[in-house]
Amino acid sequence: MNSSKSPCVLLTGGAGYVGSHTIIPLIESGYEVVVLDNLSNACKGDEGQKPVPITKVEEIVGKQVTFYNVDLLDYNSVAQIFDKHDISCVIHFAGLKAVGESCVIPLTYYRVNVSGSINLFEIMKAHNVKKLVFSSSSTVYGEPKFLPITESHSVGQNLLNGYAKSKYYIEGILQDLCNSDKEWNVIILRYFNPVGAHPSGQLGEDPTGIPNNLMPFVAQVAVGNRPCLKVFGNDYDTIDGTGVRDYLHIMDLADGHVSAVKKIETNSVNGAVAINLGTGNGFSVLQVIETFSQVSGRKIPYEIVGRRQGDCASSYCDASLAKSFLGWEAKKTLKEMCEDTWKWQSMYPKGFSTAK
Structure with a gap:
């Protein structure tokens, strides 16, 4: 860093899967990191201790991470964190994320994801912190109208669940916020399908209950925690x-x-800019199963069942804007994704509860 004091980045939801992994390159790049999380979807530590993902991050980077067990719906407690730290930028990960669950308890998803975000943005504004990276999702695109999906693809149409709608609504709030105050610098990152683990095997995805996503389910079948994988449909084009x-x-x-x-720090982001993060390549469910079976040396039993409501045939992105605007591109292969997932799952067959 150019300044003598490292910029401080606040991570909401920083004990979750994506947040905890992001702490590592932030610290390695010289940033000071503060984490806020209500631990609704993270493995809690022993009483009085930090959550397990944070302690694992500390072991990997060899530094202590400042952590607060705080909910974004608790306005005053969040504001106190901003009072204590000279925060320069926020990465907003916090939110509920189970697609199926969002269809059953939509009001909870809107209260947590949308109201929690509004609290955060109001507190940021009150503390004159106007640099934000928002963790959004490719689900805002709905059913793909064309492939690969570019950022100019329509968003918000025919969204099938409350999770996707909540991300879309928050994106809209950020657009309005930036239009009302030109001092805001916001990057909206639309993830495609995050998988894998830290190469050390010490940090990975530890879903609570039955995994909602393919890779952790495959890993749990491979390690023997679950008997069989259900493949939803084999009649797609x-x-x-x-x-x-x-x-x-x-x-x-x-x-x-x-x-x-780093891009936001240059103050060169005008308004709220949405950017896809993906590889630009698509892999089928069976290709993932085959690759995971090869790297693990385990047979992955699966059965074909009917299509799942809300699933589309194919979804993959055009990631060229990320390269031209952020100087970023994905480097790791599907084989590496499977290898690192298997290393983590092998070391922690029951997830982080194995480590406690």
């Missing part, structure tokens, strides 16, 4: 009939956030 998605290694995604923070 794809290479082998199964759904195709753009899978992105979690450490590539983490580096994308660092690139976004």
Whole structure:
């Protein structure tokens, strides 16, 4: 860093899967990091201790991470964090993210994701912190109208669940906020499908309950925690009939956030700029299963069942804007994604509870 004092970045939801991995390259790039998380979807530590993902990050980077067990809906407690620290930029990860659950309890999703975000933005404004990276999702595109999906693709149309709608609404709030106050510098990162783990195997995805995503489910079948994987549909117009998605290694995604923070620091972001983060390539469910089976040396039992409501045949992005605007591109292969997932799952077969 150019200044004698390292810029301080606040991570909301920083004990979650994407947030915890992002701490690592931030600290390695010289940033001071403060983490806020209500631990609704993170493995808690022993009483009085930091959550397990944060302690694992500390072991990896060899530094202490400032952590607050705080909910964004608790306005005063969040404001006190801004009072204590000279925060220069916020990466906003916090939010509920289970697609199926969002259809069952939509009001909870809107209260947590949308109201929590409004609290955060109001507190940032009150403290004159107007640099933000927002963790959004490719689900805001809905059913793909064309492939690969560029940032000019329509958003907000025919969204099938409250999770996607909440991300879309927050994006709209940020656009309005930036239009009302030109001092804001906001980058909206639309993730495709984050997978994998830190190469050390010490940090990975530890979903609570039944995994909602393919890779952690495959890993749990491979390690013997679950008997069989259900493949939802094999009659799509794809290479082998199964759904195709753009899978992105979690450490590539983490580096994308660092690139976004560095870009925002230059004050060259006008308004709220939305950027896809993905590899630009799609892999089918069966290709993921085959690759994981090869790297793990384990047979992955699966059964074909009917299509799942809300799933599309293929979804993968055009990531060229990320390269030209942020200087970022994904580097890791599907094989590396599977290898790092397997290393993590092998070391922690029951997830972070194994480490406690």
